[in-house]
Each structure stands twice: as structure tokens, then as C-alpha cells.
Amino acid sequence: xxxxxxxxxxxxxxxxxxxxxxxxxxxxxxxxxxxxxxxxxxxxxxxxxxxxxxxxxxxxxxxxxxxxxxxxxxxxxxxxxxxxxxxxxxxxxxxxxxxxxxxxxxxxxxxxxxxxxxxxxxxxxxxxxxxxxxxxxxxxxxxxxxxxxxxxxxxxxxxxxxxxxxxxxxxxxxxxxxxxxxxxxxxxxxxxxxxxxxxxxxxxxxxxxxxxxxxxxxxxxxxxxxxxxxxxxxxxxxxxxxxxxxxxxxxxxxxxxxxxxxxxxxxxxxxxxxxxxxxxxxxxxxxxxxxxxxxxxxxxxxxxxxxxxxxxxxxxxxxxxx
Amino acid sequence: xxxxxxxxxxxxxxxxxxxxxxxxxxxxxxxxxxxxxxxxxxxxxxxxxxxxxxxxxxxxxxxxxxxxxxxxxxxxxxxxxxxxxxxxxxxxxxxxxxxxxxxxxxxxxxxxxxxxxxxxxxxxxxxxxxxxxxxxxxxxxxxxxxxxxxxxxxxxxxxxxxxxxxxxxxxxxxxxxxxxxxxxxxxxxxxxxxxxxxxxxxxxxxxxxxxxxxxxxxxxxxxxxxxxxxxxxxxxxxxxxxxxxxxxxxxxxxxxxxxxxxxxxxxxxxxxxxxxxxxxxxxxxxxxxxxxxxxxxxxxxxxxxxxxxxxxxxxxxxxxxx
Amino acid sequence: xxxxxxxxxxxxxxxxxxxxxxxxxxxxxxxxxxxxxxxxxxxxxxxxxxxxxxxxxxxxxxxxxxxxxxxxxxxxxxxxxxxxxxxxxxxxxxxxxxxxxxxxxxxxxxxxxxxxxxxxxxxxxxxxxxxxxxxxxxxxxxxxxxxxxxxxxxxxxxxxxxxxxxxxxxxxxxxxxxxxxxxxxxxxxxxxxxxxxxxxxxxxxxxxxxxxxxxxxxxxxxxxxxxxxxxxxxxxxxxxxxxxxxxxxxxxxxxxxxxxxxxxxxxxxxxxxxxxxxxxxxxxxxxxxxxxxxxxxxxxxxxxxxxxxxxxxxxxxxxxxx
Numbered sequence: 030x031x032x033x034x035x036x037x038x039x040x041x042x043x044x045x046x047x048x049x050x051x052x053x054x055x056x057x058x059x060x061x062x063x064x065x066x067x068x069x070x071x072x073x074x075x076x077x078x079x080x081x082x083x084x085x086x087x088x089x090x091x092x093x094x095x096x097x098x099x100x101x102x103x104x105x106x107x108x109x110x111x112x113x114x115x116x117x118x119x120x121x122x123x124x125x126x127x128x129x130x131x132x133x134x135x136x137x138x139x140x141x142x143x144x145x146x147x148x149x150x151x152x153x154x155x156x157x158x159x160x161x162x163x164x165x166x167x168x169x170x171x172x173x174x175x176x177x178x179x180x181x182x183x184x185x186x187x188x189x190x191x192x193x194x195x196x197x198x199x200x201x202x203x204x205x206x207x208x209x210x211x212x213x214x215x216x217x218x219x220x221x222x223x224x225x226x227x228x229x230x231x232x233x234x235x236x237x238x239x240x241x242x243x244x245x246x247x248x249x250x251x252x253x254x255x256x257x258x259x260x261x262x263x264x265x266x267x268x269x270x271x272x273x274x275x276x277x278x279x280x281x282x283x284x285x286x287x288x289x290x291x292x293x294x295x296x297x298x299x300x301x302x303x304x305x306x307x308x309x310x311x312x313x314x315x316x317x318x319x320x321x322x323x324x325x326x327x328x329x330x331x332x333x334x335x336x337x338x339x340x341x342x343x344x345x346x347x348x349x350x351x
Numbered sequence: 352x353x354x355x356x357x358x359x360x361x362x363x364x365x366x367x368x369x370x371x372x373x374x375x376x377x378x379x380x381x382x383x384x385x386x387x388x389x390x391x392x393x394x395x396x397x398x399x400x401x402x403x404x405x406x407x408x409x410x411x412x413x414x415x416x417x418x419x420x421x422x423x424x425x426x427x428x429x430x431x432x433x434x435x436x437x438x439x440x441x442x443x444x445x446x447x448x449x450x451x452x453x454x455x456x457x458x459x460x461x462x463x464x465x466x467x468x469x470x471x472x473x474x475x476x477x478x479x480x481x482x483x484x485x486x487x488x489x490x491x492x493x494x495x496x497x498x499x500x501x502x503x504x505x506x507x508x509x510x511x512x513x514x515x516x517x518x519x520x521x522x523x524x525x526x527x528x529x530x531x532x533x534x535x536x537x538x539x540x541x542x543x544x545x546x547x548x549x550x551x552x553x554x555x556x557x558x559x560x561x562x563x564x565x566x567x568x569x570x571x572x573x574x575x576x577x578x579x580x581x582x583x584x585x586x587x588x589x590x591x592x593x594x595x596x597x598x599x600x601x602x603x604x605x606x607x608x609x610x611x612x613x614x615x616x617x618x619x620x621x622x623x624x625x626x627x628x629x630x631x632x633x634x635x636x637x638x639x640x641x642x643x644x645x646x647x648x649x650x651x652x653x654x655x656x657x658x659x660x661x662x663x664x665x666x667x668x669x670x671x672x673x
Numbered sequence: 674x675x676x677x678x679x680x681x682x683x684x685x686x687x688x689x690x691x692x693x694x695x696x697x698x699x700x701x702x703x704x705x706x707x708x709x710x711x712x713x714x715x716x717x718x719x720x721x722x723x724x725x726x727x728x729x730x731x732x733x734x735x736x737x738x739x740x741x742x743x744x745x746x747x748x749x750x751x752x753x754x755x756x757x758x759x760x761x762x763x764x765x766x767x768x769x770x771x772x773x774x775x776x777x778x779x780x781x782x783x784x785x786x787x788x789x790x791x792x793x794x795x796x797x798x799x800x801x802x803x804x805x806x807x808x809x810x811x812x813x814x815x816x817x818x819x820x821x822x823x824x825x826x827x828x829x830x831x832x833x834x835x836x837x838x839x840x841x842x843x844x845x846x847x848x849x850x851x852x853x854x855x856x857x858x859x860x861x862x863x864x865x866x867x868x869x870x871x872x873x874x875x876x877x878x879x880x881x882x883x884x885x886x887x888x889x890x891x892x893x894x895x896x897x898x899x900x901x902x903x904x905x906x907x908x909x910x911x912x913x914x915x916x917x918x919x920x921x922x923x924x925x926x927x928x929x930x931x932x933x934x935x936x937x938x939x940x941x942x943x944x945x946x947x948x949x950x951x952x953x954x955x956x957x958x959x960x961x962x963x964x965x966x967x968x969x970x971x972x973x974x975x976x977x978x979x980x981x982x983x984x985x986x987x988x989x990x991x992x993x994x995x
Contacts (some may be wrong), residue, residue: 056969095969103956106947118941123935145944152936159932164551174971185547199971201920202986204913204955208943212923213935217543221861222887225829229808229909229917232981242862243544265551269526273551276523279534280547285932288481288607291535292474293447297440299530300467303428311526312425325378325417327496327521337554342524486873507704507869539865565866587873591848595873598845601856602869610803610929613857614796615769619762621852622789625750633745647700647739649818649843659876664846 033349034060034098038070039088045081046262047074048255053095059176060098061147067180068154075161081266084258085184086168091194093169094177097209109141124149148208151176155183155210159281162274168258172249174199174233179209182218185277186265188258189236190251196244217285220241230302253328267340268345269311271333275302314343358385360392361410366583367403367655369396370577374410375417381498382420383469389502390476397483403588406580407506408490413516415491416499419531423469431463448473471529473498477505477532481603486587486597490580492573496521496555501531504540507599508587509566510580511558518566519555539607541565589662591633597624636665678704682714683732689725690906691718692899696732697739702938703820704742705791711824712798719805725910728902728962729828730812735838739820745791755873792852795820799827799854803925806918808909812902814895815962818843818877823853826862829921830909831888832902834895840888841877861929863887891929897945911984913955919946958987 035303036058039050049070055060074080087093112120124145127133158165158205167181169189178196181187189196198211206212207228216224219242227234239245249257265273275298283294302308318326326332336342356531358380363370375381396402409415432569434442446467449455456468480487489503491511495518503509503518512519512574520533524669528534529550537545541564561567584603597620624630640648648654648664658664678698685692693714697703718724731737756764768789771777778790786945795843811825813833825831833840842855850856851872860868863886871878883889884935909917919942927938946952970976970986980986985991 044635056963072957092972095972099956099959101965102947103953103960104845106944106956107953109948109950112945114941114945118937121940121944144947145940148940148944152940156933156936172972185551199977199980199986201912201916202955202971202980202984203959204916204949204951204985205946206916206920206923206939206943207949208940210936210939211489211941212920213927214934216924216928216935217932220864220887221924221928224928225921226359226890228920228924229829229912230981231912238355243542246548268523268551272523272526272528275528276534276550277547279528280538280543280550282932283535284538284543284546284936285930286607287612288535288539288604289478290931291538291607292478292532293440293443295528295532295534296443296467296470296474296530299435300428300439300470302435302527303424303466303530304431304433305526307526309425309429311524312421312428315421315525316425319378319421327524328414328417328494333521335516336521336524337552340524341526342521371980507873513825536744540866565864568870590845590873590875594848594850597850598856598872599869601850602860602865602872605857606860606865606868608929609934610857610926611800612799613860613929614854615762615765617850617854617856618765618789618792618796619758621850622750622761622765622792623756623758624849625746625788625852626753626755627848629848631747631751633732633846634743634750637743637847638747641700641743649846650736650739650816655843656845658843659874662846663848 034058034062034065034101036038036060036063038063038066040070043259045079045266046259047080047083048259049083049085050088051094057087057089057092057095057178058098059094059096060101064151064154068150069124071154071157071161074163075157078270080163081270082164082166082262084166084168084255084262085180085253086258087170087173089171091171092314093167093171093173094180095173096175096177096199099203102205102208105144105147108144120145121149128153142342149207155179158183160274160278162163162277164262164273166258166262168255169194169196169245172196172233175207175211176209179207179211179214183210183212186246186258186261188247188254188261189239189245190254191236191248194236194250195233196239197231198228199231200314201229202231215244269307269341271305271307272302275299280351311341311343358382358388360385360388362392367401367588368581369402370407370581371405371407372410373407373416377416379409379411379414380420381416381418381422381502386469386473386476390472393476393479393483396485396653397451397479399449400592402485403592404486404488404584406488406490406577406584407502408577408580409492409495411493413493415489415493415495416502417495418497418499418521421525424527424530427466427469430466442467443471450475473531477501480505482596482600484592484599486584486595487583488580490576491516491518491567492516492576494555497529498531501529501533501536504536508568508580508583510569510571510576510583511561511567512576513558513570514573515592516558517555518561519553520550520552521555524549524553574623590627591663593627593629594624633663633665640665677700678706678745680704680707682707682710684714687903689723689910690903691724691727692903693727693729694732695729695738701731701733701736701739702742703738703824704745708791708795708798712794715798715801715805718807719801722914724807725914726771726808726810726906728810728812728899728906729824730899730902731814731817733815733885735815736821737811737815737817738824739817740819740821740843743847746849746852749788749791750789763791764789772797795853799823802827804918806914806921808906808917810902810906813838813840813889814898816840816877818850819855821854821857823851823855825914827854828857830890830895830902830905832891832898832905833883833889834898835880836895838880839877840883841875842872843875843877845873846875859888880939880958886928913951913985915949915951916946919943955985962987
């Protein structure tokens with residue numbers, strides 16, 4: 030029986046924040062179905078000015094996502110000829126361009142390139158999460174490995190359940206390596222060396238280890254994970270959506286380039302933001318308050334504290350979609 | 352009334368070390384005037400073989416630099432058409448080339464490109480600090496935000512006053528993002544994730560937090576900040592100026608490139624240094640001492656300690672400008 | 674008397690693990706002879722499917738490697754014209770291509786380019802260590818500076834002797850800078866800022882400091898250093914050699930590129946691994962066990978523990994050279 034899956038995403042709409050429960054069947058696996066639904070969801074929320082943050086959690090009681098559907102990887106790996114590194118690099122590059130064209134994608138979807146295309150599709154979903162003005166929070170209600178961990182690294186913040194759980198990249202123990210970005214995003218999250226050692230050993234982190242090395246941001250009791258993640262989502266989600274997107278792109282993409290190229294990315298993003306009505310309003314209001322009070326608002330402790338709570342230094346009003 | 356400022360830099364010449372007090376008026380703002388004066392100062396000390404280190408501090412009793420002159424950013428942002436990310440990237444790229452030409456700069460200085468040019472000018476000053484053989488120390492006598500923090504990240508070392516002070520990037524609370532390198536230099540200083548979280552929230556670090564995450568190097572009582580910064584400036588300023596420049600370029604620029612490109616930068620810088628009279632002298636003297644004493648000088652604890660104090664493993668003599 | 678050296682590598686074959694004792698003469702120096710022998714050794718073990726890990730240690734009782742043979746650097750630096758940064762960058766680039774051609778190398782070996790070629794040769798050995806499926810462990814039986822430290826940073830794991838020892842980059846105290854990759858690999862190991870400060874000061878780390886900042890992985894009593902390094906070598910060396918190589922290249926090379934380029938490197942490496950017989954076996958065996966036991970093997974604590982110990986989640990059998 031060829032690989033089939035029936036994973037789905039349960040979406041709970043709480044206005045500015047969506048809670049998305051990943052249901053990967055009895056083994057809580059991340060397969061093609063979830064990949065496709067995730068891609069659609071991420072595209073939709075990125076464009077919807079009303080959605081400011083998304084919390085991902087697992088529908089399974091003790092697992093966020095177990096790992097990828099291994100049958101899926103195995104079958105796609107088995108399709109088509111064995112490749113050397115050069116051939117593989119070429120296939121991956123072709124997939125990148127094909128994935129952007131509906132016609133080509135349809136044409137290639139029944140060829141041995143299908144696996145490379147499906148992989149590309151997941152990568153594009155994760156990259157869109159990194160470039161989006163939506164804040165993504167992983168609510169790790171239990172353990173997660175492999176593609177589940179990579180999904181968590183692609184989020185902006187991570188809250189993990191305390192207890193006998195783990196998160197990591199065990200691929201080497203199956204004779205493969207991470208393929209959903211783990212070697213790249215974990216490396217940028219906790220540093221080259223700790224990432225390399227963890228990936229080479231295949232040993233996952235306990236919640237305490239993950240907190241200590243920065244792989245997760247908070248540990249809370251399991252029954253508080255979603256509530257804590259929603260709190261973070263609401264807090265960060267109050268910032269201007271366009272500014273969040275610009276900051277995320279500057280840090281994730283610019284921050285991984287050479288210093289001079291990265292500075293170029295930042296300046297372009299900054300230049301757009303200072304010209305938006307929202308940026309202009311923010312600066313004009315700041316100057317006006319300075320003139321009225323005789324002090325810079327950010328140097329008045331109460332004003333700064335209120336700005337952090339409301340997401341904006343000027344008097345709260347609707348900030349939807351900005 | 353269009354934006355005008357009258358900031359200036361008070362310079363105290365202590366021989367190899369300059370102490371520069373930034374005076375940004377009653378609100379201690381970093382505006383165009385300070386930007387231009389900083390650019391000139393940095394260019395001058397980079398070329399002056401007698402200047403080995405510069406300590407920057409704030410003329411205001413409780414602030415290093417409050418932040419940018421917001422009116423300046425707002426007016427320049429308001430000039431010219433609103434731009435998309437592609438247009439902004441192009442404008443920023445043009446500014447880079449125009450800024451290097453006096454004629455073009457003069458021609459463009461009355462156009463809506465003026466803002467992009469002024470931004471480019473600040474970036475060039477900060478990049479020159481990173482490539483210079485002069486060691487720059489930020490003596491953070493109080494709080495600093497936005498462009499003030501970015502100025503501090505562009506320095507090589509940071510000493511901060513203990514107490515009720517803060518340092519950070521609050522731009523998102525005004526609906527904009529950092530534009531003076533904050534998303535790039537803070538990211539490379541404290542890591543992608545902590546930088547992203549701080550920039551997305553807009554919340555500054557306390558001195559303790561900044562010390563713990565590496566954003567500053569030392570915390571001392573407020574009245575000791577300048578003295579401590581001068582001590583560091585004198586200590587590091589005893590090293591060969593050419594070697595300091597080569598090491599800074601290798602780490603700041605090479606270290607942000609791919610490993611292979613970065614290694615190329617290092618090898619070229621190394622190859623220049625081993626051919627300088629100063630490098631040749633250093634190596635010849637090291638071998639001579641080895642032959643005389645029968646032991647490698649760096650494996651004699653007293654000799655190593657003296658070399659760290661004097662900046663050179665061979666007998667102290669004038670090392671000005673080398 | 675022109676520079677001559679007679680360093681050599683003593684090799685103890687323990688099957689999957691080699692112990693290599695570096696003997697750099699009475700002063701325990703890393704010279705041209707050791708560089709050439711290291712290059713050959715690394716090439717050989719990379720191709721030998723039976724060798725899974727190499728432990729490097731010093732033949733000298735209290736030193737791993739003192740530092741480079743200074744006479745070698747000095748004489749090669751003295752040969753040929755003094756170069757500016759542009760000329761040096763060109764020379765280094767030429768050396769890179771010449772080093773890959775036996776004919777050109779022979780032609781250039783008596784010219785002033787010889788120094789650049791010798792430097793290139795060391796860099797290629799270190800880069801091959803980073804791209805190899807062999808795991809390299811530095812057993813730091815004592816102190817090490819300069820090129821010795823750079824050799825250690827080029828390894829995958831580092832175990833250091835506790836006690837009055839040190840490791841670091843003192844080059845600036847001789848009026849030069851690190852040239853064997855120190856500004857690049859130390860920067861990627863402990864972060865830009867700590868690396869810069871250490872290189873600019875020239876002060877080495879104590880074992881405790883090195884452990885705290887991540888420059889070494891473990892500190893043990895001096896007489897346990899080699900045993901501990903061998904234990905790590907055996908443990909990590911049980912993983913599939915092809916997967917170790919793919920993971921190392923993804924993290925070391927991809928991890929130092931921009932995020933998008935790095936992801937491309939990972940996907941290509943992953944795509945190769947899922948198509949190998951070893952990767953296919955690993956995945957098929959995983960699915961089979963899942964079907965038999967009704968649970969994912971990595972979610973059965975005993976199975977995961979055994980996989981970490983044996984290097985593979987499927988029943989142990991010969992894994993040589995895979």
C-alpha cells in the first residue's frame with residue numbers, strides 16, 4: 030500500500046490569534062497532507078490583516094508532532110535514480126523554480142521529482158513563516174522529533190511542557206540527516222557547535238536543556254502550555270504587522286548574510302517603514318507628546334510600560350493590519 | 352519649522368586615547384549634525400597613527416544618547432514617494448554609490464533621496480569603525496535607545512552604568528524598525544533569537560540583562576564608567592594598529608560571510624601582516640628570545656603577562672601607528 | 674640556516690579510531706612537515722571506510738601544540754614583495770587554484786608564492802576535516818596557542834586537561850594576526866564578540882573559561898584526556914559515515930551561509946541520504962518495527978537509548994563505511 034495520510038489542522042479562531050491543533054493520526058505524524066494544509070494556512074494568515082499571531086500545538090495528548098511520516102520520506106527517496114551531491118543540488122534547485130509555477134508543478138507531480146517538490150513546498154511554508162508579519166508560536170504540549178522539531182524552529186517563539194518530554198533531531202540514527210531545515214535553523218538558534226553535536230549524536234534535549242541553550246523560550250506545566258503561548262501571541266501580536274514583518278525579514282534573512290549585505294536589507298526595510306502612514310503617525314505622535322510633556326515619551330517609565338503592553342507608544346486605537 | 356539640530360562632539364585629547372562626549376542638546380538626541388561630525392572624526396582618527404582608541408560617552412548626566420532625532424527621521428521619511436521593498440532596496444543601493452562621490456552627493460542633497468543619503472552616511476561611519484585599527488569603546492553613562500544603542504553596538508567594547516538604566520531597540524513601538532544597523536549588529540552580538548525577540552517586543556535590557564546576554568562587556572557604578580572605558584581603551588590600544596585593523600576586519604566582515612569566504616578574508620589580511628616591518632620584527636625578536644632563553648617566550652608566564660600588559664611580546668619601545 | 678623541521682605524526686591504529694600523537698620536536702611546533710603529513714592523513718582517513726574517528730593529541734607531556742614554527746612564517750612572509758590588501762587577496766586566490774594542480778604547485782614551489790601555497794595547503798586540510806565523515810577529536814593534553822588552537826578549532830570536539838593550561842590566539846602580541854582560520858572558526862564557535870575580544874587582547878582562555886564559553890566541550894584530569902577523547906570518538910564514530918559527512922557539511926558550510934543558501938545545501942545533502950541503501954534500510958526497518966510493536970521506535974525509551982549507544986535505531990549489524 031503506497032503512502033497515504035489523513036492529517037489535518039483544527040483551527041480555533043480567537044480573532045487576532047488563531048490556535049491551530051495539528052492532528053497527525055494515531056502516531057501524530059507530519060505527512061504530505063499536513064504539509065499542504067500548513068502551506069495554505071500560512072499563506073492565508075500572512076495576507077489577512079486581522080490575523081496577528083498563530084499558536085501551533087499538537088492534538089495528541091503527549092506529543093506536539095512525533096516526526097515526519099517515515100513512509101513518505103522513504104517512498105519518495107526510493108523514487109527516481111540515486112543521486113550524487115551535484116545531481117541532488119541540481120534537483121533541489123529545479124524544484125525551487127517548479128514549485129512556483131502551477132503548470133510545471135502539475136506536470137512534475139507524477140515524476141520522480143515529486144519528492145523534491147514536496148520538500149520544497151514545506152521549505153516555502155517555513156520560509157514564509159519567517160518573512161511574515163504574523164507571529165508564530167509553537168506550543169510544545171509534549172515531545173517532538175525530526176520534522177516536528179524543524180516546524181518548531183521555524184516558529185518565532187517556543188513554549189514547552191515541563192516533564193518527561195524531549196525535542197531534537199534523531200535522523201542520523203536512521204542513516205539520514207534532517208531535511209526540513211534543522212541543520213540550518215537549529216544552528217542559528219543555539220550556535221554552530223551545540224547544533225552540530227546534537228545532530229551528530231541524534232540525542233534530543235530535555236525541556237531544561239532546551240531552555241538553557243535557547244532552543245525553547247519557556248517551560249511551563251503541560252496544562253499551561255497553550256495558555257502561555259496564547260499570552261505571548263497576544264502580546265507580540267499587538268505590534269504593527271508591517272513592522273513585525275520588516276523586523277523578522279531583517280533579522281532572519283539579513284542577519285544570516287554578510288554584515289554589509291545584511292545592513293542593506295535592514296536599510297531597505299527601514300526606508301519602507303518610515304514612509305508608511307503607520308510609521309509617519311507613530312513618529313508625529315511621538316514628537317507631539319514630547320512637545321506637550323517636555324520629555325521624550327520613552328524616557329517616562331509609565332509611558333514606556335504602557336507602550337510595551339499596548340504595542341504602540343501612541344494612544345491605543347485600532348491597529349488592525351498595519 | 353523644519354528639522355534643525357545643533358548637536359556636537361566635545362573632544363578631550365589624552366594622546367593615544369580620545370574621550371568624545373556626545374552632546375545632543377537638552378533631549379540628548381542623535382541628529383544629522385552629530386552624524387556628520389562622527390563621520391569626520393572617525394575618518395580622521397582612522398588615519399592618525401597617534402590615535403589608538405576612542406571612548407564615546409554622553410554629555411547628558413543620565414543618558415548616553417536618548418535616540419535619533421525623531422523629527423529628522425519623520426521629515427526625511429515623508430519626503431518623496433512611498434516605496435515598496437524593491438524600490439527601497441534600489442534607493443538604498445543608489446545612495447551607497449552617490450555617498451562616495453562629492454559631486455553626486457551635492458546634486459542629490461536637495462532631492463527626496465536626501466534621507467537615504469544621510470542614512471548611508473551614518474552606516475559608512477559605523478562600518479569604518481568596524482574596519483579601523485582604532486579601538487572604539489562605548490562608555491554608557493546612562494540609558495540609550497534606538498540609534499544610540501546602534502552606535503554602541505558599532506563600538507568594539509561597551510561599559511555600562513549600573514542602576515536604573517536601559518539599552519535597547521524600541522522602534523517597533525513607533526511603527527517602524529531599527530535603521531542604523533540594530534537588526535544586524537545586535538543579532539551578531541547576542542544571537543539571532545534573543546535579538547529578534549528584543550526587537551519584536553521593543554523592550555530594552557537592564558544593565559544586568561545586557562551583561563548576561565553579552566550586549567555589554569562590563570557594568571560599573573555610574574561615576575566609574577568613563578574611567579573604566581579609558582582603562583580598556585589604553586589596554587587594547589597598546590596593540591599594533593595595523594594588526595587591530597586586520598583582526599577587526601577578519602572577525603566583523605569575514606566572520607559574517609560563509610566559512611570559505613571568511614577564511615579567504617583572513618588569509619589575505621594575515622598575508623599582509625606577516626610582510627610588514629612590524630610583523631617581521633615581532634617574529635624575529637620572538638625567535639631570538641627563544642634561542643637565548645631556550646624556551647618559547649609565550650610559555651614563560653612572566654613574559655606572557657608582560658606582553659599582555661605592554662601589547663607586544665618584544666621589549667617595549669615606541670609602537671606608534673604600527 | 675633556513676627553516677627546516679622534522680615534525681611527525683605517530684599513528685596508533687585502534688580499528689575504527691586512530692590516535693594520532695603530534696610530535697613537533699623539543700618546542701612542540703607545528704611546521705611545514707606536520708602540515709604536509711596532516712594533509713595526507715586527513716585525505717587518507719576520509720577515503721578509508723574503516724576509519725570513523727581520529728583523536729589528535731600532543732606527544733609533548735604538557736603541550737598539545739605550542740604554536741606554529743615562527744621561523745617558517747617569518748621566512749615565508751619575508752619572501753617576495755610587500756603586498757597591500759588587494760594584492761594579498763589576489764595572491765591568496767591564486768594559491769587556492771594552484772594548490773589543486775600538481776603541475777602548477779611544483780612550478781610555483783620555488784617562487785615567493787610558496788608561503789601562500791603552504792598556507793593554502795593547511796587550510797585545505799582543515800576544510801577537509803570539516804567536510805569529512807570522519808569525526809575529529811582534539812585531546813588537549815596541555816596548552817596550545819596560535820596554529821595549535823586553530824588545529825583544535827578545526828576538530829569536531831575538544832577535550833582539555835584541567836590545570837594550569839591555556840588555549841588561545843596570541844598573534845597580535847607579535848604584530849600579526851591568526852592565519853590558520855582562528856578568526857573564523859573561533860568566531861563561529863563562541864560568537865563574534867567574545868572571539869574578537871580574545872583575538873584583540875591576545876590573552877588565552879583557561880580550561881574553565883574555554884568550557885564556559887564553548888571553546889572546549891569537556892575538562893578532565895590530564896591523565897584522562899586521551900581516554901575521554903577516545904570514548905567520544907567511539908561513540909560518535911558509530912553513526913553512518915555518509916550521514917556524519919552530510920550533517921557536518923550542512924552545519925559547517927550551509928550554517929555559515931545566508932539562511933536560504935544554507936537550506937539549499939541541507940536539502941541537497943538530505944536528498945542524497947534518503948536515496949542511499951543505508952538511508953533506505955534505516956527507514957524501512959523503522960517502519961517495520963513500528964508495525965510490529967504498534968509504537969514508533971523513537972518513542973520507546975529503551976529503543977532510543979540503545980540507538981544512541983549503537984549509533985543506529987535498527988538492530989546492530991556491521992555499519993562499516995556507510
